[in-house]
Amino acid sequence: MGSGEASRQRAGHRAGHEEPAPSGGLLDLLSVSAIVLDARGRVVFWSPQAQQIFGYRAHEALGQYAARLMVDERQWKQVAELFAQVMEEGTSWAGAFPVRHKDGSTRLVEFRNVRLEGEDGAFYALGIAVDHAALKRAERDLALTARLFAQSPIGLGIVDTDLRYLVVNPTLARINGRPEHQQVGRTVREVLDFMDPTPIEEAMRRVLDSGEPLLDQFAVAPTPADPSGRDHAWSVSYYRLEDSAGQVLGLAVELVDVTEQYRASAEAATARRRLTLIADASARIGTTLDVETTAGELAESCVPELADVAAVDLLDAVLRGNDRSWEPSGTAAIRTLALTAYGVPTFSFPVGHIARYAPDHLVTQCMTTGRPALAPHLTGEELAAVAPEHAAAVLNRAGAHSCLAVPLVSRGHVLGALALARGRNPAPFTDDDAVLALDLAARAAISIDHARYYQNQRQAAENLQRSLLPQKPPYRPGVDTACRYQPASSISGIGGDWYDVIALPDDKTALVIGDVMGSGTAAATTMGQLRTATRTLAALDMDPAELLHHLDRITVDLEQQFATCTYAVYDPHRADCRIAAAGHLPPVLLPAGGAPRFLDVPTGAPLGVGHISPRTAQLRIGPGDGLLLYTDGLVETRSSSLEERLDLLLRLLAGPPGPLEETCDHLLQQLRHPDEPDDVALLMARMR
Template sequence: MATDGSQDDLGPAGRVRMGGSPPGGLLDVLGVAAIVLDSDGRIVFWSPQAQALIGYTAEEALGRLAMQLLVAEAHVDLVLRLFGEVMGGEGTWAGTFPVRHKDGGTRLLEFRNMRLTDDRGDVYALGLATDQATLRRVERDLALSVRLVDQSPIGLAVVDTDLRYVMVNPALERINGLSAQGHLGRGVREALPFLDADTVESAMRQVLDTGVPLVDQYTVGRTHADPETEHAWSVSFYRLEDSGGRILGVGVSAVDVTGRHRAALDAERARHRLTVVADASVRIGTTLDLDQTAQELADVAVPELADMAAVDVLESALHRHRIPDPSHGPAVFRALAVVTAYPTTALGAADPPGDVVRYDSERLVARCVNTRRPVMVPYVGEADLRLIARDSHAAALLTEAGVHSYLAVPLIARGEVLGALDLVRARNPLPFTEDDATLAGELAARAAVCIDNARWYQAQRDTALTLQRSLLPDPPPSLYGLEVASRYQPAGAAIEVGGDWYDVLSLTGDRTALVVGDVMGSGINAATTMGRLRTATQTLAGLDLSPADVLRNLDRITAGLAPYIATCVYALYDPHSAQCRISTAGHLPPVHMRPGHRPRLLDLPTGAPLGVGGVPFRTTCVDLDPGDQLLLYTDGLVETRDQDIDTRLDMLLSHLDGRHRTLEETCDGLLATLRHPGDHDDVALLIARIRR
């Protein structure tokens, strides 16, 4: 244990502090008794401690010979010899000696004897005595305290009321990497500049002022002993007072808790990583759009992981080709998304979304997909930039932006490498670490599944749309007495494509059949069923059947296509009679528009859907004048999940009411007004205007 050796009553400049001090020191603890003998051996001074120690009062002791009062007969010769040596000026004497107590017993006392001379030349003997048991206990306690402080693994220190070190133990010397002499007489700011001195000194002053200990205060810093590594300590402060209540300073204990601190940081990083991954699970894959999914991945990565993120997908994965072993060949990527945390020249170094680029196997992003492993460059150098950037100009832009760290992780789903996530840091001063690579890999793994789902969705959607459009009619030829326009719009999801169709059939006698139908169901099977019904309708229409007979035969055919059923409206217009004969099978009623009148829904027998079987169909005759319009449509135009059908039909009629539009404008307006991106059903509509 090292102390600065100063006296408690000396100030910083060595001046004596004036004023009394309350009792309570080592002498009080020892109970030291003072006894003075004159040259004849008579007791001339008897302290209160002597009375407490030996039992005699001052009145009983003063003036008596010490030999008679205190010394047993067996020890008289020895005492006389020792007394003579002290009084003769030969030196002091110290040791243990048995003294007779007033109660008749004997006490073994520890003595310190010395010769005194007053101003008249008279000689006296001073004896300082204490109980040996008390002395041994104090010596033992003191030795134990010293060993406890010196051998404690906990750093211990005492600072005075000026917050200067007056004692430090070896453990604190090792913790701070500073010798005791380097501490003593200095404040925290001078001795330990690596700590947050303002916070530490503020805590010490608070303890001095209030007397309330501060326990387990957390502080982090670097020491002289290990300046390259950050350490953490749990520090406690408590005020030190003597037995009289005088404030001596502040006691400090410090325990190195770096292991616990790092474990807490690791746990916090793990919790944060789980939070980021959970957030990514919500934010990535909100749609089955490939570009949107890539954008969502980049948005999650910035600025959480990087200052800039790019998502690149292999062309072979986009086109669902079998990916050859690229370990010794180039990789062809399509850029899907680029996101930056702030405006930066690094954006100019990234491949613009939509561009197709070819990288040789030396490029880091190509190496990432070839090896199926992350590629990390914690500290990017000039040579690394040539392997990151597409050319020298892009490398210069990255340098200008301050890019200093790079990380690429592969996008792997169901065992297939789809592409890579590229990350760079510029303003973020920290290099990428293995923890960052782990987090980026977890994000990439989740996003890769979403990207894979999106590309397969796109493939199925493309297939369904191709089949659907191949089954729809070509633009109708010139019709006698009719002007016609039509539209088909697929649903927002691939699995919901395929059920709706329309047809315009030119028949004998200048007649025209207008057909709109909807196979209940979706996907490729529904599209195939729709094609079969459309073919059957064309065949039946050529047989000169009434609309009701056409639907009756279609009902029989559809029943054989179970489990599918369909709705249909069949209108047969004869320009010579100016009449339109209409029959419906569970379909929404057509809209009749006449100049100068509000649009109206035709009041027709609804009929049962095709495929129910055995239900009769009826034909209704409607007179149509030149300028009249007839709108046939499927339920995808008006049905939604949040509004009832009557409200939607009113919206349809309201849109059709008003200014004159061409048929093409009417079709586009209906789709723009009543349809929304992502609607769950496809729609077919057919509009015809009567000409003279």
């Protein structure tokens, strides 16, 4: 029967129309034959199947004595006794008996003999015959099938064309969580009421209609057999059952419990995800030596793979350079440096907010104990008790139901905490999540500590540098000045550049720019010494070249032995300027009515080489003219040549002159990048 006919039969049955049941194939398989004998033992009825067992056609057997036709003469007496017993006593007889085939061979045939009574009161003998070997094969197959079905560790079941269970084995009964008698006769939907059976029903009907089996369909669901409510996994296969004539009988269902493999695979997948998360976090966290940036990288690494909300809190004292470990007083100020939330706006969260957490807050607990603080299940009221008040709005929007906090510890010092929450993710935080978060926090704490140390050192070097520079150029007759100092992005670039404006006798003004070769506090210290020496020598009103010559002798004895310098003396009464340079870039002249140009000043060797012979250049410089002195940090970069950068400097200075302060800012904005590795100093002067 085709799939369309099977569908029509199921539809007709569901509509309430009774139809003849399809014939069973087992009788045809065994070729059951029927023979009727009269009271004298002659054949009066011969079924077509009898020919298959005995070899005789009906016209050859009818009217013949059955014993003479089918039994060896040595067994006639035994046959006569059995026949008489059936006919006289009316008892049935069953057993296997050797019979003679038409071809002369002997075969063992299974008989069931009973007496029949006709309308005329005469008695007849009905013999039901089956080939003994075929019957034993069928019995063996049925017994084997029944034993395998009952003892199989695989869940096995048979449903009819209306998806009602006909048979379930003990394994399937256990999986479905019901005794066998509560499943047989019920539909799949009724038995599997603990889950959504729709996909299963659709798959079964597809197999019934098409005849194509569905193998190894993966299904995950809880089962009543497991009171813990945990998900179980099965591999399910469906086969359509047909008889020998192709009649659709129903569907065979096979379930293999693969829960252990599923959980092992899930655990392996989780482990891979966590390793990937750690690897990504290791590459992402600590890309800069900036505390706020590093805190943000940590928070972003946790969302959404580990948490839906992540906040990084640091002790305010730690940010201010205090390395003293956290003490569980519950009164320390804690600053939130970063917050990241998955799918939830955080614009209202006060990043940089300082709070004092109560002792029962998770952040306080983890910092006090040095271990993760876990609150796997939280109601709204409980959330308010363990979470900081200023974070409540974000956590409520995220629907937080589970929280976790781990300490940020570096070199034995507690720096702060990483606080996590889950909202969209329905799974609560576990101890495994705490271990992962602790690993991420430990890696980030090292980077944060390095960034904090770097920023403190950088701030110290920058403060030292600025303290050694003049805070504001003094007012000088006939000349206006503006100056700038911009530190490098790293500690290694801070400390060597300086500028100065020095008052000289007769209203003259000395303009100085210099750059110590080196960096850090050592370079800043050397710069301070050179600036002091320069001011001392300038008081003697020396020629610029002579001053640099003496300054060279002083530099030889300093820790940082090399420096470049340009020294200029402007006399407003004579409207001239004398300039000398020691290894420094050329100054820029800004004529009142012309294009800016570099002054041809002999640069000579840097200070510290020893026995240098700088030369003084003299130029006329009148009212409205300007002069720019600068260090190499303004024009030197790795991406462009020095010539290109010097040309750009002249182009930026072209055009009508503007206020000196604005011009300084403009040059820094156009020529400097925030990540430049060198500091820069510049000094501008305009003659009145």
